[in-house]
Amino acid sequence: MTESAFKWCFIGTGTLARPVAREIIDSGRHLVSAVVSRKIENAARFAAEFGGKAYEDPREAMAQADGVYIVTPHPSHATYVKTAIETGKPVLCEKPFTVRARETRELFHLAREKGVYIVEGMWTWFNPVALQVREWVTSGRIGTVEQVTTDMRVNVTHYAPRLTDPQLAGGAILDSGVYPITYLYRLFGKPVAVRCNGEIIGGVDLDDEIDLTFANGQTHHISLSIREDARKQYIRITGTEAEVFVDNFHFADHADLLAKDGTLIQRFKGKTTMLNEFDRVAEEIRQGKTESAIVPPQATIDVMEIMDECLNQIGLVYPFE
Numbered sequence: 001m002t003e004s005a006f007k008w009c010f011i012g013t014g015t016l017a018r019p020v021a022r023e024i025i026d027s028g029r030h031l032v033s034a035v036v037s038r039k040i041e042n043a044a045r046f047a048a049e050f051g052g053k054a055y056e057d058p059r060e061a062m063a064q065a066d067g068v069y070i071v072t073p074h075p076s077h078a079t080y081v082k083t084a085i086e087t088g089k090p091v092l093c094e095k096p097f098t099v100r101a102r103e104t105r106e107l108f109h110l111a112r113e114k115g116v117y118i119v120e121g122m123w124t125w126f127n128p129v130a131l132q133v134r135e136w137v138t139s140g141r142i143g144t145v146e147q148v149t150t151d152m153r154v155n156v157t158h159y160a161p162r163l164t165d166p167q168l169a170g171g172a173i174l175d176s177g178v179y180p181i182t183y184l185y186r187l188f189g190k191p192v193a194v195r196c197n198g199e200i201i202g203g204v205d206l207d208d209e210i211d212l213t214f215a216n217g218q219t220h221h222i223s224l225s226i227r228e229d230a231r232k233q234y235i236r237i238t239g240t241e242a243e244v245f246v247d248n249f250h251f252a253d254h255a256d257l258l259a260k261d262g263t264l265i266q267r268f269k270g271k272t273t274m275l276n277e278f279d280r281v282a283e284e285i286r287q288g289k290t291e292s293a294i295v296p297p298q299a300t301i302d303v304m305e306i307m308d309e310c311l312n313q314i315g316l317v318y319p320f321e
Helices: 017-026 040-050 058-062 074-086 101-114 128-138 172-188 274-286 297-314
Strands: 006-011 030-036 053-055 067-070 091-094 118-121 145-153 193-201 204-213 219-225 232-239 242-247 254-259 264-269
Touching (some): 006 017, 053 058, 074 091, 074 118, 101 118, 101 297, 118 274, 118 297, 128 232, 128 242, 128 264, 172 232, 193 297
Parallel strands (some): 006 030, 006 067, 067 091
Antiparallel strands (some): 232 242
């Protein structure tokens, strides 16, 4: 480990935290300096495996780090982000940034007032594949966009208990829908209209059909499920001259540019990793930036507002709201 390794305070020690910690530590460019969890014994076990010290007081833990990584269930994001801002510590917070857009707007406003860097951990857009897809689309490489289909129907209910727990803001829109909604937003901007139909079972949405209509009048569709085992996670962007197909679009290792007859024109390869995200965030923090140029605040706020509208349309209110 080099002396210049970026020191992280991990807030959360659950399903995602462990592989993230291992990946960034193995690079030699990052280390875990402090750990906070709901139970101190969980933090202690995590610290014993990945380094750093376990703390009960988040403020004390944050003081030991260059940046704070928040990887807890959704409802506690806002509280921890606010605490970090108040202590003057930069934040990388997992998606969705909060449960409701109002909280997100308030946090970015506070961060601007205090001059503190905060950013959403939308790893897809810290990585090269999505950026290449956007270049193909915005440069006119595929001609005029005619249709976009996004299918994200994979049974992930076994991934973590929080996904089906209304007390932890479970459900498809916040946990999975944030990916395709963000993808379409980053390609076409904020939609002028949102239409969402979803099924709520046990206090969470498990399946949703979302239509986003953009300023050019086009409507693009998202099929979303966290219980259906369709095993589809793709985006297809059809243009007048060519089309783009990205399998496993939110963590893709390649994207295909295809001719109208389906012939492969170009395959762009570029691995999507958490390390890319952590490297870029650490670089921006060290440069003294107070906002990310890669995943800008407005993108996070706008996507939260879109998801708010979806939750409102299907009538989903979490018990803690």
